[in-house]
Amino acid sequence: MTIGIIGATGYAGAELIRLLRGHPEAGPLILASSSHAGEYIEDIYPNLRGLVSSVLVSPEEAVAESDCVFAALPNGVGERYAGAAVDRGISYIDLSADFRFDDDEAVYSAWYGKPYDRPGLRECSVYGLPELNRARIRELAAQGPVIIGNPGCYPTGASLGCYPCLARGLAGEGPVIVDAASGITGGGREPARAFHFPECADAMTPYKTGAHRHIPEISRTLGKMAGRRVQLVFTPHLAPMNRGILSTIYIPLGPLPPGLPFDRPPSEEVLARAAEIRELYADFYKDEPFVRVLPAGTTASTRGVRQSNYCDISVHLDQTGTILIVVSAIDNMVKGAAGQAVQNMNIIFGFDERLGLDGVPAAF
Numbered sequence: 522m523t524i525g526i527i528g529a530t531g532y533a534g535a536e537l538i539r540l541l542r543g544h545p546e547a548g549p550l551i552l553a554s555s556s557h558a559g560e561y562i563e564d565i566y567p568n569l570r571g572l573v574s575s576v577l578v579s580p581e582e583a584v585a586e587s588d589c590v591f592a593a594l595p596n597g598v599g600e601r602y603a604g605a606a607v608d609r610g611i612s613y614i615d616l617s618a619d620f621r622f623d624d625d626e627a628v629y630s631a632w633y634g635k636p637y638d639r640p641g642l643r644e645c646s647v648y649g650l651p652e653l654n655r656a657r658i659r660e661l662a663a664q665g666p667v668i669i670g671n672p673g674c675y676p677t678g679a680s681l682g683c684y685p686c687l688a689r690g691l692a693g694e695g696p697v698i699v700d701a702a703s704g705i706t707g708g709g710r711e712p713a714r715a716f717h718f719p720e721c722a723d724a725m726t727p728y729k730t731g732a733h734r735h736i737p738e739i740s741r742t743l744g745k746m747a748g749r750r751v752q753l754v755f756t757p758h759l760a761p762m763n764r765g766i767l768s769t770i771y772i773p774l775g776p777l778p779p780g781l782p783f784d785r786p787p788s789e790e791v792l793a794r795a796a797e798i799r800e801l802y803a804d805f806y807k808d809e810p811f812v813r814v815l816p817a818g819t820t821a822s823t824r825g826v827r828q829s830n831y832c833d834i835s836v837h838l839d840q841t842g843t844i845l846i847v848v849s850a851i852d853n854m855v856k857g858a859a860g861q862a863v864q865n866m867n868i869i870f871g872f873d874e875r876l877g878l879d880g881v882p883a884a885f
């Protein structure tokens with residue numbers, strides 16, 4: 522199978538090349554760039570030297586000559602390539618936000634500042650969080666070409682951390698609070714002051730507090746998981762590491778019992794309840810190839826998932842037993858971007874979902 526990658530010179534594009542080079546069903550890779558056409562990819566990414574030595578072509582050429590196209594482009598620029606792919610009858614996996622909102626164009630345009638270019642394309646598009654929408658992806662793939670709105674990195678970690686609790690109706694009134702920290706590759710390859718080494722190497726900084734573009738995507742997904750509206754408080758942080766997203770999630774479980782002391786260590790009852798909810802999470806995800814619910818007493822860390830498509834989740838309760846604390850860890854470049862995109866390709870083509878993604882996480 523010939524695979525096209527548009528935006529191949531960006532970070533997510535380079536990660537797609539790395540993963541697809543090891544995919545047993547992937548044949549030639551057609552790599553596209555709008556600003557480096559005619560150059561060799563290995564001159565831009567020396568890790569590819571002797572392994573992938575393609576000359577970069579135009580995005581139009583990649584769409585015209587591939588059996589499936591990945592697009593790792595900035596938001597708002599790739600819809601014409603998606604249209605061209607669908608017109609040719611091939612599937613298109615989009616890592617930007619352009620297909621993450623289905624027919625909810627008003628929400629998309631409020632946050633991304635432009636309307637859809639071709640709203641009709643949403644008829645064959647689906648939000649590509651496999652754990653939530655696997656059946657719909659298969660259903661669309663059986664009918665013709667599919668456009669995948671590959672989820673954002675923060676939304677992947679946050680949503681998977683909340684899913685069992687929301688789907689099983691454990692969450693009570695009050696907002697879900699997500700504090701998440703991302704590695705610097707989350708900002709892409711384009712240089713910017715906040716990502717300059719002296720600015721970020723020895724500091725941890727929240728940004729876009731209460732106004733990050735992933736807020737509508739996460740709250741929409743949590744709403745679908747819960748079957749009702751879910752209020753979200755989301756604070757992203759820039760963490761001094763290359764890869765990884767760690768999300769610490771607080772979900773209120775119910776009204777506070779009157780007179781409940783807040784300042785005591787967790788009772789036996791609270792510890793037993795924590796173990797019960799952890800079991801519920803483990804059972805919920807038992808058939809998911811890329812979600813690992815960690816043993817009680819351990820905490821998820823980006824160290825456990827580096828360079829892998831896994832999402833590690835640990836489940837905790839606060840000392841009163843009234844707030845569920847879930848920690849989820851992903852690699853933003855893999856489960857948060859390129860790996861999840863390959864997982865979606867595997868689903869579209871009926872391959873084993875783990876193909877090309879079964880490497881062991883790098884411990885350091």
Ligand SMILES: NC(=O)c1ccc[n+]([C@@H]2O[C@H](COP(=O)([O-])OP(=O)(O)OC[C@H]3O[C@@H](n4cnc5c(N)ncnc54)[C@H](OP(=O)(O)O)[C@@H]3O)[C@@H](O)[C@H]2O)c1
Binds near residue numbers: 709857
């Ligand atoms: N980095 C992450 O952790 C992450 C996670 C999840 C999702 N994403 C999403 O994935 C997409 C790519 O992210 P990234 O981090 O790889 O960004 P990036 O490093 O900035 O790369 C984007 C690439 O898009 C190409 N491009 C830019 N403007 C273009 C245009 N007008 N037409 C065609 N191509 C254009 C550029 O390559 P050429 O100039 O060579 O064409 C550039 O290399 C974004 O939508 C991002 O939000 C990123």
